[in-house]
Amino acid sequence: MAKAITEQNLCLLLDSLLKEGARVIGPKLAGTMALYEPLAHGDELVLDQLPHRSAKEVFFPVCENILSFERTDAGLQVTDVDPAAFPETVLVGARPCDAAAAPVLDAVFSWDYKDEFYLSRRRRTTVIGLACTKADDACFCTAVGLSPGGKEGSDLFLSPMEGGGYACEALTDKGERLIARYPQLFMDALNVQTLPLAAPAAEKLDMKRIKGWLDENFENPIWTDIADRCAGCGSCAFLCPACHCFDIVDEGTQAKGARRKSWDACGFGKFTNHASGHNPRDVQNKRYRNRIMHKFKYYGDKFGETLCTGCGRCIRNCPVGIDIYSVIAEISTK
């Protein structure tokens, strides 16, 4: 049976979840932008703009301790972080380009090493996705095989309706359980009229063809044209729902400290710096080449997926105007 929820009841749903001790994360105004952040009240939710950062930090925080240590009289005490202690979380208002990234990232985080910091958070999170009725000229989810109404990665999916409120579709057991937990907030909906989906101008690209070209063109001089301008600023990687590189450092003193994992980026100059001083990616266009290769070839080689959901954040925020859609669109014509 098709379900729907009013805007008021959505707010009530979030307040009820908060009252029961769940962590509720959704787009919230933070200074000059909206960010996916923990909400204190349901009415903090803002759904009229794409959050500036992606939702990946729900599963993959910007910075987290992975263990702590302290030198005591009894010797060096090491305390692990317990992934079982991560809180039950509901991520609400995840755009299709953000929700779809999590199932793509699952592959690398459960590959040769099962990363419980990520996986435990994934298990404990219910994702409420939200369809997009607006798009701008940087959006290109349609180019990479996704859509403004795409349900990949959502447990429950909301589509804005004519006259207000949202049509809801449960896609997984988690989604079903959420509706079952608060049946009074959801209503049966016949003849649901949803608002038209956004229509990004970006045409669908042939990802196989793009990968085919990348397979053969590692040394092509086109990389200098594309990326000599890249400043290596890292904004693209940090705002991207799919980028997941990280650095691990020990911080503190010999007496007391923590081992921390924080976001890293292949665009950084020192990313591939060897202890010997040799750097195989010694100039910026080689580093940008890696970005394209990883997203549109290597991740496909390893896991059969494209490591990009077309959210457009890298395009909007690149200080030197590098347009990843233009890059892959050009490659797809070769």
Added chain:
Amino acid sequence: MNNAAQKTDTTPIIDTTCYAAATEAIRAEAAKLLTEQKVAVVIGYKAGRRAGTTLPAIITDPAKAAELIFSPACVNNLALYLTKAKKEVRGKGRIAIVAKGCDMRALAGLLGESQIKREDIFIMGVNCAGVKGSGALQVEPLTTGNIARKCRECAVHTPEGADLVAGTIGNLPELTPVEAQELAELEAMTSAERWAFWKAHFSRCVRCMACRQVCPFCYCEQCLCDRNCPQAVETTPRPAGNMAWHIVRAMHLAGRCAGCAECERACPMDIPLNLLNRKMAGELKELYGFEAGLEPVQKGPLAEYKEDDDQSFIK
């Protein structure tokens, strides 16, 4: 707090034909310089895919000169591409570079610090009415409402010291300064209030280092903050490391920063970095009577010691 649009007048500041004139002049000169092999590469701007956007263009083929443009979207400080970090660009040979007045302050600084030789560059200065701020819509003209904050207080609309000056701008309207106002507000705060102000902003820092990467003066081949033997600044995005990073950077830029505000524009978390740099610039002016300008200066105040230097801040 970024280069966000001021909600005022929507009258275009200058006629769009002025941009056409600058564009023509740049294209003609670039084609000539490359054809005559007076330069090996021209660094300018070209149109992006998305309407109204531009991006840096690094061209070696005279035929590509026809792609160069100048518009109010030409925000980038192209002096970035002349630094040590961009070996792959510098290695090409003599360079022609399109430069607005604020960019020329960066060029003057790099010349003064012996990072480039004057004979190795051909400066195509542009008479610039201003560029659009971060809040501006892509396809609207430059107005008093959407002009970048730094441009409201510009004193270098007509760059001196260039080899060529492209375009004309005529009379420009008086604009109410915004950065000076924010600086005054900052200076009116107590130490505790100021600490809280910056701490709040830096709590949003994710240590992407975009501010460093787009800055023409952050050209150290090994940034102090990347060293780990020994480590001076923690690299994780946490309060101590974030505060240290921004203080170190502000100190290293004091007296050098050209006020191009690229750091603020590039910051993905909208931290008002130019405000911090303007504050430091103000301190240097007050203590040493020094201001970064269009004249290359060999030794800035923090690179030189004089017997009669003000020492009042040493407590």
